[in-house]
Amino acid sequence: MKQMTFLDLCSGIGGFRLGLETAGHKCIGYCEYDKFARASYEAMYDTEGEWKAHDVTKLKPEDVPYADIWCFGFPCQDISVAGKQRGLVGKRSGIYYNIIDLLKGKEESAKPSYLLVENVKNLLSINAGFDFASVLSEMDEAGYDCRWQVLNSKNFGVPQNRERVFIIANLRSRGRREILPLTGENAAALNQLIGGMQGYRVYGTDGISATLVGNAGGVGAKTGLYFIDQSNHDPKITDTARCLTARYTAGMTNHTAMNSAVLEVHPVLTPERMEKRQNGRRMKEDGEPMFTLTSQDRHGVYVCEKVDSVKVKKCYKGRI
Known part of the structure:
Protein backbone atom coordinates (compact mmCIF):
# COMPACT_ATOMS: atom_id res chain seq x y z
CA MET A 1 0.00 0.00 0.00
CA ARG A 172 -11.89 14.20 -10.56
CA SER A 173 -8.48 14.53 -12.18
CA ARG A 174 -7.00 11.82 -9.91
CA GLY A 175 -7.71 9.67 -6.89
CA ARG A 176 -10.62 7.57 -8.18
CA ARG A 177 -10.17 4.51 -5.99
CA GLU A 178 -13.52 3.30 -4.61
CA ILE A 179 -13.56 3.16 -0.79
CA LEU A 180 -17.19 3.33 0.31
CA PRO A 181 -19.45 1.53 1.09
CA LEU A 182 -18.00 -0.27 4.11
CA THR A 183 -19.56 -3.03 6.18
CA GLY A 184 -18.76 -4.12 9.69
CA GLU A 185 -19.67 -6.86 12.09
CA ASN A 186 -22.46 -6.08 14.55
CA ALA A 187 -20.90 -6.29 17.99
CA ALA A 188 -24.03 -5.50 19.97
CA ALA A 189 -24.15 -8.75 21.93
CA LEU A 190 -22.29 -8.64 25.22
CA ASN A 191 -20.03 -11.56 26.10
CA GLN A 192 -20.20 -12.15 29.86
CA LEU A 193 -16.91 -13.61 31.06
CA ILE A 194 -17.70 -13.82 34.78
CA GLY A 195 -21.26 -13.99 36.11
CA GLY A 196 -22.75 -13.07 39.45
CA MET A 197 -24.53 -10.06 40.92
CA GLN A 198 -24.23 -6.74 39.16
CA GLY A 199 -21.02 -5.14 40.34
CA TYR A 200 -19.20 -8.49 40.22
CA ARG A 201 -19.88 -9.31 36.56
CA VAL A 202 -17.11 -9.00 33.99
CA TYR A 203 -17.80 -8.53 30.28
CA GLY A 204 -15.61 -8.84 27.22
CA THR A 205 -14.45 -5.74 25.35
CA ASP A 206 -16.74 -6.50 22.38
CA GLY A 207 -20.32 -5.23 22.36
CA ILE A 208 -22.23 -2.16 23.50
CA SER A 209 -21.38 -1.00 27.02
CA ALA A 210 -23.58 -2.41 29.76
CA THR A 211 -26.09 0.18 30.92
CA LEU A 212 -27.67 0.94 34.27
CA VAL A 213 -30.59 -1.44 34.63
CA GLY A 214 -33.43 -2.08 37.05
CA ASN A 215 -33.33 -5.83 37.55
CA ALA A 216 -30.42 -6.70 39.82
CA GLY A 217 -28.67 -5.65 43.01
CA GLY A 218 -25.67 -3.52 42.29
CA VAL A 219 -23.44 -4.16 45.32
CA GLY A 220 -20.59 -1.64 45.15
CA ALA A 221 -21.69 -0.26 41.80
CA LYS A 222 -24.92 1.09 43.35
CA THR A 223 -26.96 0.66 40.18
CA GLY A 224 -30.01 -1.41 39.42
CA LEU A 225 -32.75 -2.59 41.82
CA TYR A 226 -32.45 -2.57 45.60
CA PHE A 227 -34.57 -3.55 48.58
CA ILE A 228 -34.83 -1.26 51.58
CA ASP A 229 -35.29 -2.66 55.06
CA GLN A 230 -37.90 -0.22 56.40
CA SER A 231 -36.96 -0.16 60.04
CA ASN A 232 -37.42 2.91 62.23
CA HIS A 233 -34.14 2.39 64.02
CA ASP A 234 -31.96 0.49 61.52
CA PRO A 235 -33.00 1.08 57.88
CA LYS A 236 -30.62 -0.22 55.24
CA ILE A 237 -30.45 -1.31 51.63
CA THR A 238 -30.29 -5.08 51.15
CA ASP A 239 -29.54 -7.33 48.19
CA THR A 240 -32.58 -9.57 48.68
CA ALA A 241 -36.20 -9.05 49.72
CA ARG A 242 -37.39 -9.82 53.24
CA CYS A 243 -39.65 -12.78 53.92
CA LEU A 244 -43.34 -12.22 53.30
CA THR A 245 -45.33 -11.48 56.44
CA ALA A 246 -48.83 -10.27 57.20
CA ARG A 247 -47.45 -6.74 57.50
CA TYR A 248 -45.22 -6.96 54.40
CA THR A 249 -44.82 -3.59 52.63
CA ALA A 250 -46.97 -1.92 55.24
CA GLY A 251 -44.47 0.87 55.76
CA MET A 252 -41.97 1.64 58.48
CA THR A 253 -41.88 -0.75 61.45
CA ASN A 254 -40.17 -0.98 64.80
CA HIS A 255 -38.73 -4.38 63.95
CA THR A 256 -35.69 -4.92 61.75
CA ALA A 257 -36.20 -7.30 58.81
CA MET A 258 -40.00 -7.08 58.93
CA ASN A 259 -40.63 -4.89 55.88
CA SER A 260 -39.03 -4.06 52.57
CA ALA A 261 -39.61 -1.40 49.95
CA VAL A 262 -37.93 -1.29 46.54
CA LEU A 263 -35.64 1.29 44.99
CA GLU A 264 -35.28 1.51 41.21
CA VAL A 265 -32.38 3.38 39.65
CA HIS A 266 -32.62 4.67 36.07
CA PRO A 267 -29.90 6.50 34.10
CA VAL A 268 -30.97 9.97 32.98
CA LEU A 269 -29.35 12.64 30.82
CA THR A 270 -28.93 16.14 32.33
CA PRO A 271 -31.57 15.77 35.09
CA GLU A 272 -31.29 19.45 36.00
CA ARG A 273 -32.06 20.70 32.46
CA MET A 274 -35.55 19.43 31.72
CA GLU A 275 -36.08 21.78 28.74
CA LYS A 276 -32.84 20.83 26.98
CA ARG A 277 -33.22 19.64 23.37
CA GLN A 278 -31.52 16.31 22.83
CA ASN A 279 -31.38 13.24 20.65
CA GLY A 280 -33.96 10.70 21.84
CA ARG A 281 -35.48 10.20 25.24
CA ARG A 282 -34.02 11.60 28.44
CA MET A 283 -34.52 8.40 30.46
CA LYS A 284 -33.09 4.99 29.56
CA GLU A 285 -35.01 1.77 30.14
CA ASP A 286 -33.82 -1.67 31.18
CA GLY A 287 -31.41 -3.22 28.69
CA GLU A 288 -30.79 -0.15 26.52
CA PRO A 289 -27.30 1.11 25.60
CA MET A 290 -26.04 3.85 27.90
CA PHE A 291 -26.02 7.52 26.87
CA THR A 292 -22.90 8.68 25.05
CA LEU A 293 -20.60 10.39 27.55
CA THR A 294 -19.86 14.00 26.59
CA SER A 295 -17.86 16.85 28.06
CA GLN A 296 -20.90 19.05 28.70
CA ASP A 297 -23.86 16.83 29.62
CA ARG A 298 -24.50 15.97 33.27
CA HIS A 299 -25.33 12.30 33.39
CA GLY A 300 -27.27 11.25 36.47
CA VAL A 301 -29.74 8.83 37.94
CA TYR A 302 -33.32 8.91 39.14
CA VAL A 303 -33.91 6.83 42.26
CA CYS A 304 -37.56 5.94 42.88
CA GLU A 305 -39.04 4.05 45.83
CA LYS A 306 -41.86 1.57 45.27
CA VAL A 307 -44.26 0.48 48.00
CA ASP A 308 -47.05 -2.05 47.40
CA SER A 309 -45.94 -2.14 43.75
CA VAL A 310 -47.21 1.42 43.23
CA LYS A 311 -44.84 4.20 42.19
CA VAL A 312 -43.85 6.58 43.60
CA LYS A 313 -43.47 7.39 47.27
CA LYS A 314 -40.17 9.15 47.00
CA CYS A 315 -38.04 10.21 44.06
CA TYR A 316 -34.53 11.54 44.07
CA LYS A 317 -32.26 12.69 41.33
CA GLY A 318 -28.50 13.00 41.28
CA ARG A 319 -25.45 13.21 39.10
CA ILE A 320 -22.86 10.61 38.34
Whole structure:
Protein backbone atom coordinates (compact mmCIF):
# COMPACT_ATOMS: atom_id res chain seq x y z
CA MET A 1 0.00 0.00 0.00
CA LYS A 2 1.33 3.42 -0.95
CA GLN A 3 1.86 5.76 1.98
CA MET A 4 -0.06 9.03 1.63
CA THR A 5 0.33 12.31 3.45
CA PHE A 6 -2.59 14.02 5.16
CA LEU A 7 -3.58 17.26 6.89
CA ASP A 8 -5.73 17.03 10.03
CA LEU A 9 -8.11 20.04 9.94
CA CYS A 10 -10.59 20.71 12.78
CA SER A 11 -8.50 17.98 14.35
CA GLY A 12 -9.95 17.85 17.86
CA ILE A 13 -7.72 15.47 19.80
CA GLY A 14 -6.77 13.47 16.72
CA GLY A 15 -9.34 10.78 15.93
CA PHE A 16 -8.69 10.93 12.20
CA ARG A 17 -4.96 10.96 12.79
CA LEU A 18 -5.07 7.82 14.90
CA GLY A 19 -6.93 5.93 12.19
CA LEU A 20 -4.82 7.15 9.27
CA GLU A 21 -1.51 6.60 11.05
CA THR A 22 -2.63 3.11 12.03
CA ALA A 23 -3.32 2.51 8.33
CA GLY A 24 0.28 3.55 7.54
CA HIS A 25 -0.17 7.16 6.37
CA LYS A 26 1.77 10.22 7.48
CA CYS A 27 0.46 13.43 9.03
CA ILE A 28 2.25 16.60 7.94
CA GLY A 29 0.21 19.14 9.92
CA TYR A 30 -2.93 19.98 11.82
CA CYS A 31 -5.29 22.85 12.65
CA GLU A 32 -7.43 23.12 15.78
CA TYR A 33 -9.03 26.15 17.46
CA ASP A 34 -9.59 24.79 20.99
CA LYS A 35 -6.45 25.23 23.10
CA PHE A 36 -7.25 22.29 25.36
CA ALA A 37 -7.74 19.97 22.37
CA ARG A 38 -4.42 21.21 20.95
CA ALA A 39 -2.67 20.46 24.24
CA SER A 40 -4.08 16.92 24.23
CA TYR A 41 -3.20 16.46 20.56
CA GLU A 42 0.40 17.51 21.04
CA ALA A 43 0.71 15.30 24.12
CA MET A 44 -0.48 12.22 22.23
CA TYR A 45 1.29 12.73 18.89
CA ASP A 46 4.75 13.77 17.83
CA THR A 47 4.01 17.06 16.07
CA GLU A 48 7.51 18.51 16.11
CA GLY A 49 8.34 20.11 12.78
CA GLU A 50 4.81 19.77 11.42
CA TRP A 51 2.76 22.59 9.93
CA LYS A 52 0.12 23.81 12.35
CA ALA A 53 -2.53 26.51 12.60
CA HIS A 54 -5.14 27.50 15.16
CA ASP A 55 -8.02 29.07 13.24
CA VAL A 56 -9.05 27.63 9.88
CA THR A 57 -11.23 30.68 9.18
CA LYS A 58 -8.13 32.89 9.13
CA LEU A 59 -6.18 30.76 6.64
CA LYS A 60 -5.60 31.59 2.98
CA PRO A 61 -5.15 28.92 0.29
CA GLU A 62 -1.44 29.64 -0.01
CA ASP A 63 -1.00 29.12 3.75
CA VAL A 64 -1.91 25.44 3.55
CA PRO A 65 0.76 22.96 2.38
CA TYR A 66 0.10 20.15 -0.07
CA ALA A 67 -1.10 16.79 1.22
CA ASP A 68 -2.68 13.80 -0.49
CA ILE A 69 -5.62 13.85 1.94
CA TRP A 70 -7.43 16.54 3.86
CA CYS A 71 -9.48 15.11 6.72
CA PHE A 72 -11.85 17.15 8.82
CA GLY A 73 -14.82 16.68 11.12
CA PHE A 74 -16.18 20.21 10.90
CA PRO A 75 -18.13 21.46 13.96
CA CYS A 76 -21.52 19.82 14.46
CA GLN A 77 -23.11 22.18 17.03
CA ASP A 78 -25.42 23.82 14.48
CA ILE A 79 -26.30 20.48 12.87
CA SER A 80 -26.81 18.13 15.81
CA VAL A 81 -30.37 17.47 16.96
CA ALA A 82 -29.13 18.48 20.41
CA GLY A 83 -28.51 22.02 19.15
CA LYS A 84 -30.67 24.82 17.77
CA GLN A 85 -30.70 23.48 14.19
CA ARG A 86 -29.17 26.51 12.46
CA GLY A 87 -27.48 24.22 9.96
CA LEU A 88 -24.64 25.39 7.75
CA VAL A 89 -25.63 29.03 8.17
CA GLY A 90 -24.60 28.71 11.82
CA LYS A 91 -21.29 30.27 12.83
CA ARG A 92 -19.70 26.99 13.93
CA SER A 93 -20.90 24.45 11.37
CA GLY A 94 -20.49 27.10 8.66
CA ILE A 95 -16.73 26.53 8.98
CA TYR A 96 -17.35 23.90 6.30
CA TYR A 97 -17.52 26.73 3.73
CA ASN A 98 -14.19 28.14 4.93
CA ILE A 99 -12.48 24.82 4.25
CA ILE A 100 -14.10 24.48 0.82
CA ASP A 101 -13.01 28.03 -0.04
CA LEU A 102 -9.41 26.99 0.72
CA LEU A 103 -9.78 24.16 -1.81
CA LYS A 104 -11.37 26.38 -4.44
CA GLY A 105 -8.51 28.85 -4.10
CA LYS A 106 -5.83 26.28 -4.92
CA GLU A 107 -4.46 25.28 -8.31
CA GLU A 108 -5.53 21.81 -9.48
CA SER A 109 -2.06 20.39 -8.89
CA ALA A 110 -2.05 21.72 -5.31
CA LYS A 111 -5.39 20.21 -4.31
CA PRO A 112 -5.51 17.00 -2.23
CA SER A 113 -6.52 13.83 -4.07
CA TYR A 114 -8.99 12.88 -1.35
CA LEU A 115 -11.18 14.51 1.26
CA LEU A 116 -12.24 12.52 4.32
CA VAL A 117 -15.12 14.26 6.11
CA GLU A 118 -17.21 13.30 9.15
CA ASN A 119 -20.23 14.75 10.94
CA VAL A 120 -23.40 13.75 12.79
CA LYS A 121 -26.06 11.77 10.92
CA ASN A 122 -28.45 14.72 11.02
CA LEU A 123 -26.30 16.40 8.37
CA LEU A 124 -28.23 14.29 5.84
CA SER A 125 -31.65 15.63 6.85
CA ILE A 126 -31.30 19.06 8.48
CA ASN A 127 -33.25 21.80 6.68
CA ALA A 128 -35.11 19.13 4.69
CA GLY A 129 -31.84 17.88 3.18
CA PHE A 130 -30.91 21.16 1.53
CA ASP A 131 -27.80 21.61 3.68
CA PHE A 132 -26.42 18.24 2.59
CA ALA A 133 -27.22 19.15 -1.00
CA SER A 134 -25.15 22.29 -0.40
CA VAL A 135 -22.28 20.16 0.96
CA LEU A 136 -22.26 18.08 -2.22
CA SER A 137 -22.69 21.11 -4.49
CA GLU A 138 -19.75 22.94 -2.91
CA MET A 139 -17.52 19.89 -3.29
CA ASP A 140 -18.62 19.57 -6.91
CA GLU A 141 -17.64 23.18 -7.58
CA ALA A 142 -14.26 22.53 -5.96
CA GLY A 143 -13.73 19.61 -8.37
CA TYR A 144 -14.63 16.63 -6.20
CA ASP A 145 -16.95 13.63 -6.59
CA CYS A 146 -18.40 12.20 -3.39
CA ARG A 147 -19.53 8.96 -1.81
CA TRP A 148 -21.08 8.90 1.64
CA GLN A 149 -22.30 6.40 4.19
CA VAL A 150 -23.68 6.37 7.74
CA LEU A 151 -21.48 4.15 9.89
CA ASN A 152 -22.12 3.00 13.47
CA SER A 153 -19.14 2.56 15.76
CA LYS A 154 -20.71 -0.54 17.35
CA ASN A 155 -20.19 -2.39 14.05
CA PHE A 156 -16.45 -1.79 14.06
CA GLY A 157 -15.30 -3.11 17.42
CA VAL A 158 -16.14 -0.04 19.52
CA PRO A 159 -18.43 -0.68 22.54
CA GLN A 160 -20.65 2.30 21.80
CA ASN A 161 -23.74 2.99 19.69
CA ARG A 162 -22.65 6.08 17.73
CA GLU A 163 -23.85 6.85 14.21
CA ARG A 164 -21.91 9.29 12.01
CA VAL A 165 -22.00 10.14 8.32
CA PHE A 166 -18.66 9.82 6.52
CA ILE A 167 -17.97 11.43 3.16
CA ILE A 168 -15.05 10.42 0.96
CA ALA A 169 -14.48 12.74 -1.99
CA ASN A 170 -11.94 12.29 -4.75
CA LEU A 171 -10.54 14.92 -7.08
CA ARG A 172 -11.89 14.20 -10.56
CA SER A 173 -8.48 14.53 -12.18
CA ARG A 174 -7.00 11.82 -9.91
CA GLY A 175 -7.71 9.67 -6.89
CA ARG A 176 -10.62 7.57 -8.18
CA ARG A 177 -10.17 4.51 -5.99
CA GLU A 178 -13.52 3.30 -4.61
CA ILE A 179 -13.56 3.16 -0.79
CA LEU A 180 -17.19 3.33 0.31
CA PRO A 181 -19.45 1.53 1.09
CA LEU A 182 -18.00 -0.27 4.11
CA THR A 183 -19.56 -3.03 6.18
CA GLY A 184 -18.76 -4.12 9.69
CA GLU A 185 -19.67 -6.86 12.09
CA ASN A 186 -22.46 -6.08 14.55
CA ALA A 187 -20.90 -6.29 17.99
CA ALA A 188 -24.03 -5.50 19.97
CA ALA A 189 -24.15 -8.75 21.93
CA LEU A 190 -22.29 -8.64 25.22
CA ASN A 191 -20.03 -11.56 26.10
CA GLN A 192 -20.20 -12.15 29.86
CA LEU A 193 -16.91 -13.61 31.06
CA ILE A 194 -17.70 -13.82 34.78
CA GLY A 195 -21.26 -13.99 36.11
CA GLY A 196 -22.75 -13.07 39.45
CA MET A 197 -24.53 -10.06 40.92
CA GLN A 198 -24.23 -6.74 39.16
CA GLY A 199 -21.02 -5.14 40.34
CA TYR A 200 -19.20 -8.49 40.22
CA ARG A 201 -19.88 -9.31 36.56
CA VAL A 202 -17.11 -9.00 33.99
CA TYR A 203 -17.80 -8.53 30.28
CA GLY A 204 -15.61 -8.84 27.22
CA THR A 205 -14.45 -5.74 25.35
CA ASP A 206 -16.74 -6.50 22.38
CA GLY A 207 -20.32 -5.23 22.36
CA ILE A 208 -22.23 -2.16 23.50
CA SER A 209 -21.38 -1.00 27.02
CA ALA A 210 -23.58 -2.41 29.76
CA THR A 211 -26.09 0.18 30.92
CA LEU A 212 -27.67 0.94 34.27
CA VAL A 213 -30.59 -1.44 34.63
CA GLY A 214 -33.43 -2.08 37.05
CA ASN A 215 -33.33 -5.83 37.55
CA ALA A 216 -30.42 -6.70 39.82
CA GLY A 217 -28.67 -5.65 43.01
CA GLY A 218 -25.67 -3.52 42.29
CA VAL A 219 -23.44 -4.16 45.32
CA GLY A 220 -20.59 -1.64 45.15
CA ALA A 221 -21.69 -0.26 41.80
CA LYS A 222 -24.92 1.09 43.35
CA THR A 223 -26.96 0.66 40.18
CA GLY A 224 -30.01 -1.41 39.42
CA LEU A 225 -32.75 -2.59 41.82
CA TYR A 226 -32.45 -2.57 45.60
CA PHE A 227 -34.57 -3.55 48.58
CA ILE A 228 -34.83 -1.26 51.58
CA ASP A 229 -35.29 -2.66 55.06
CA GLN A 230 -37.90 -0.22 56.40
CA SER A 231 -36.96 -0.16 60.04
CA ASN A 232 -37.42 2.91 62.23
CA HIS A 233 -34.14 2.39 64.02
CA ASP A 234 -31.96 0.49 61.52
CA PRO A 235 -33.00 1.08 57.88
CA LYS A 236 -30.62 -0.22 55.24
CA ILE A 237 -30.45 -1.31 51.63
CA THR A 238 -30.29 -5.08 51.15
CA ASP A 239 -29.54 -7.33 48.19
CA THR A 240 -32.58 -9.57 48.68
CA ALA A 241 -36.20 -9.05 49.72
CA ARG A 242 -37.39 -9.82 53.24
CA CYS A 243 -39.65 -12.78 53.92
CA LEU A 244 -43.34 -12.22 53.30
CA THR A 245 -45.33 -11.48 56.44
CA ALA A 246 -48.83 -10.27 57.20
CA ARG A 247 -47.45 -6.74 57.50
CA TYR A 248 -45.22 -6.96 54.40
CA THR A 249 -44.82 -3.59 52.63
CA ALA A 250 -46.97 -1.92 55.24
CA GLY A 251 -44.47 0.87 55.76
CA MET A 252 -41.97 1.64 58.48
CA THR A 253 -41.88 -0.75 61.45
CA ASN A 254 -40.17 -0.98 64.80
CA HIS A 255 -38.73 -4.38 63.95
CA THR A 256 -35.69 -4.92 61.75
CA ALA A 257 -36.20 -7.30 58.81
CA MET A 258 -40.00 -7.08 58.93
CA ASN A 259 -40.63 -4.89 55.88
CA SER A 260 -39.03 -4.06 52.57
CA ALA A 261 -39.61 -1.40 49.95
CA VAL A 262 -37.93 -1.29 46.54
CA LEU A 263 -35.64 1.29 44.99
CA GLU A 264 -35.28 1.51 41.21
CA VAL A 265 -32.38 3.38 39.65
CA HIS A 266 -32.62 4.67 36.07
CA PRO A 267 -29.90 6.50 34.10
CA VAL A 268 -30.97 9.97 32.98
CA LEU A 269 -29.35 12.64 30.82
CA THR A 270 -28.93 16.14 32.33
CA PRO A 271 -31.57 15.77 35.09
CA GLU A 272 -31.29 19.45 36.00
CA ARG A 273 -32.06 20.70 32.46
CA MET A 274 -35.55 19.43 31.72
CA GLU A 275 -36.08 21.78 28.74
CA LYS A 276 -32.84 20.83 26.98
CA ARG A 277 -33.22 19.64 23.37
CA GLN A 278 -31.52 16.31 22.83
CA ASN A 279 -31.38 13.24 20.65
CA GLY A 280 -33.96 10.70 21.84
CA ARG A 281 -35.48 10.20 25.24
CA ARG A 282 -34.02 11.60 28.44
CA MET A 283 -34.52 8.40 30.46
CA LYS A 284 -33.09 4.99 29.56
CA GLU A 285 -35.01 1.77 30.14
CA ASP A 286 -33.82 -1.67 31.18
CA GLY A 287 -31.41 -3.22 28.69
CA GLU A 288 -30.79 -0.15 26.52
CA PRO A 289 -27.30 1.11 25.60
CA MET A 290 -26.04 3.85 27.90
CA PHE A 291 -26.02 7.52 26.87
CA THR A 292 -22.90 8.68 25.05
CA LEU A 293 -20.60 10.39 27.55
CA THR A 294 -19.86 14.00 26.59
CA SER A 295 -17.86 16.85 28.06
CA GLN A 296 -20.90 19.05 28.70
CA ASP A 297 -23.86 16.83 29.62
CA ARG A 298 -24.50 15.97 33.27
CA HIS A 299 -25.33 12.30 33.39
CA GLY A 300 -27.27 11.25 36.47
CA VAL A 301 -29.74 8.83 37.94
CA TYR A 302 -33.32 8.91 39.14
CA VAL A 303 -33.91 6.83 42.26
CA CYS A 304 -37.56 5.94 42.88
CA GLU A 305 -39.04 4.05 45.83
CA LYS A 306 -41.86 1.57 45.27
CA VAL A 307 -44.26 0.48 48.00
CA ASP A 308 -47.05 -2.05 47.40
CA SER A 309 -45.94 -2.14 43.75
CA VAL A 310 -47.21 1.42 43.23
CA LYS A 311 -44.84 4.20 42.19
CA VAL A 312 -43.85 6.58 43.60
CA LYS A 313 -43.47 7.39 47.27
CA LYS A 314 -40.17 9.15 47.00
CA CYS A 315 -38.04 10.21 44.06
CA TYR A 316 -34.53 11.54 44.07
CA LYS A 317 -32.26 12.69 41.33
CA GLY A 318 -28.50 13.00 41.28
CA ARG A 319 -25.45 13.21 39.10
CA ILE A 320 -22.86 10.61 38.34
